[in-house]
Amino acid sequence: MDALHVLDQGSGPAIAWIHGxxxxxxxxxxxLEIPGVRHLAPDxxxxxxxxxxxxxxxDDYAVIVREAMESASSPGTCQALRAMAARxxxxxxxxxxxxxxxxxxxxRDELTPPSDASRMASMAKGSALVEIPEAAHLSNVEQxxxxxxxxxxxxxxxx
Numbered sequence: 001m002d003a004l005h006v007l008d009q010g011s012g013p014a015i016a017w018i019h020g021x022x023x024x025x026x027x028x029x030x031x032l033e034i035p036g037v038r039h040l041a042p043d044x045x046x047x048x049x050x051x052x053x054x055x056x057x058x059d060d061y062a063v064i065v066r067e068a069m070e071s072a073s074s075p076g077t078c079q080a081l082r083a084m085a086a087r088x089x090x091x092x093x094x095x096x097x098x099x100x101x102x103x104x105x106x107x108r109d110e111l112t113p114p115s116d117a118s119r120m121a122s123m124a125k126g127s128a129l130v131e132i133p134e135a136a137h138l139s140n141v142e143q144x145x146x147x148x149x150x151x152x153x154x155x156x157x158x159x
Contacts, residue, residue, distance in 0.1 A: 005049035007032075007041040013155070017041040024048025030144035034151055094123035101127040102154040104147060106135030128154050 007025050015037050017028040025041035025048055032039050043050040094101075101124040105117035114131050121129035130150040132139040140147040 003051055004045065005043045007039065007043075009039045010035075010037055012037045013159075014038040014040055015151075019044065019047070022047065027138070027141060031140055031148060031151070034148050034155075037155065091123055094120060097124050099126075100154070100158040102151065103127060103129045104132060104139055104150055105129070106132050106137060106139035106142065108134070108136045109139070111137045126158075128157070130154075 005025070009032055013036075015031075015034075017025065017031060017039060019025055019027045019041070024043045028039070028041050032041075046052050101121070103117050103121040103124075105112060105114050107114060109117075117131070118129055121127040132143045132146045132150070135142040135146070
């Protein structure tokens with residue numbers, strides 16, 4: 001397996017920023033401005049600064065990310081990564097999740113519409129749902145100030 005590049009910046013509670021296909025950790029450049037947290041942002045194999053790796057399924061990505069983060073992240077982050085691995089039907093995992101969850105969705109997101117985000121948020125105890133106006137699927141890139149504000153407000157609430 002080629003080396004997995006993981007950006008590790010800041011200190012405090014860990015946030016794992018996991019990019020989508022076909023992006024990289026650079027998708028979260030503006031989120032690195034959020035103070036008081038440890039930012040962990042891997043480039044999944046074959047993307048960004050990571051090597052190609054031997055990836056055969058989406059489950060392989062979840063395993064790789066979990067292995068990269070377990071030694072550096074909180075138990076809550078690891079549990080969140082397990083939830084990603086079980087994405088086909090994440091409802092039982094979300095219902096059992098015992099840590100605060102922030103669900104952010106763009107008002108114009110067609111891949112994960114606000115109705116899906118609302119359903120996800122309703123399943124996790126202590127969750128918060130934030131809908132970013134005038135944003136689609138990449139709300140953190142399209143409306144970074146609103147996204148970062150939502151994350152900062154959430155972190156303030158749970159501390």
